[in-house]
Amino acid sequence: MINTAQSVVDNVLTWDAHGKTVTVHAFDTTGEAGVYISGLISGALKQAIDAHGKAQWIGCGGTTPKPIYQNLIHAELDWTKITLAQVDERFVPVDYAASNTRMMREALAPVLADADHTGMTFLTLIQDITDQDACALKAEQTLLDLNDGQAPLFDFALMGMGPDSHYASIFPNNPVNAEVYTTDRLVLPVRPHSDGSEPALPRITLSVPAINRSRRIVFYITGQTKLDALKGASQNTDPYTSPIGAFLAQCPVPVEFVWAA
Numbered sequence: 344m345i346n347t348a349q350s351v352v353d354n355v356l357t358w359d360a361h362g363k364t365v366t367v368h369a370f371d372t373t374g375e376a377g378v379y380i381s382g383l384i385s386g387a388l389k390q391a392i393d394a395h396g397k398a399q400w401i402g403c404g405g406t407t408p409k410p411i412y413q414n415l416i417h418a419e420l421d422w423t424k425i426t427l428a429q430v431d432e433r434f435v436p437v438d439y440a441a442s443n444t445r446m447m448r449e450a451l452a453p454v455l456a457d458a459d460h461t462g463m464t465f466l467t468l469i470q471d472i473t474d475q476d477a478c479a480l481k482a483e484q485t486l487l488d489l490n491d492g493q494a495p496l497f498d499f500a501l502m503g504m505g506p507d508s509h510y511a512s513i514f515p516n517n518p519v520n521a522e523v524y525t526t527d528r529l530v531l532p533v534r535p536h537s538d539g540s541e542p543a544l545p546r547i548t549l550s551v552p553a554i555n556r557s558r559r560i561v562f563y564i565t566g567q568t569k570l571d572a573l574k575g576a577s578q579n580t581d582p583y584t585s586p587i588g589a590f591l592a593q594c595p596v597p598v599e600f601v602w603a604a
């Protein structure tokens with residue numbers, strides 16, 4: 344275990360990282376964590392619908408969040424008033440095994456909009472599978488169209504982090520890191536690495552300024568390896584080598600982590 348000075352109160356771990364406090368809600372099981380996070384999401388969506396008549400949120404891909412999405416379908420929500428967009432995606436057809444879109448559609452199927460539009464709207468970032476740059480531009484336009492040409496404000500962001508400390512499709516040592524924190528773009532293409540490190544596939548990601556346009560940002564991570572990676576990377580704010588550390592340092596809203604052993 345990484346030796347970061349931390350305090351633990353009522354299963355909440357905290358430590359300092361460059362003047363900010365990293366807060367981790369710890370659970371013994373993924374089942375308990377899943378119930379907790381789906382409660383956070385449904386609460387935020389309900390609150391947004393009550394306040395603005397609609398809710399918009401973003402969700403990550405990978406393997407960890409699938410049970411969260413499967414849990415969420417049991418929430419009593421007016422799904423027709425909700426739009427879910429992706430945090431990031433592999434630039435692959437949406438029926439491929441590697442597709443985050445495929446995973447999210449499968450997990451959320453019972454509440455997704457059908458042909459009659461009675462359900463939650465799901466916006467995939469894959470808006471063009473022939474050209475990665477065009478795909479990112481079209482995905483950005485789709486997000487703008489959702490909000491009468493304005494950049495959207497998300498009511499909730501469900502984020503994940505890999506053991507290499509990448510989040511969204513923002514990986515250590517990728518050239519996109521030079522612009523993804525400061526760009527005016529909402530969506531950027533991410534080129535694959537050729538040295539065998541991740542990302543092996545081309546990707547499409549929301550930019551950091553786009554993710555920052557969230558009222559609440561919650562990362563869900565599991566296992567000791569990821570917790571240790573978070574502790575280590577949170578002490579390094581270099582956007583090139585330590586994506587999550589850089590994200591925490593710049594984020595204008597408090598970021599929360601939920602961790603299950």
Ligand SMILES: O=C1O[C@H](COP(=O)(O)O)[C@@H](O)[C@H](O)[C@H]1O
Nearest residue numbers: 403404405406407503504505511
């Ligand atoms: O590649 C990705 O990885 C991260 C973490 O995924 P996990 O499988 O370790 O949970 C995920 O948040 C991101 O959306 C995904 O594209």
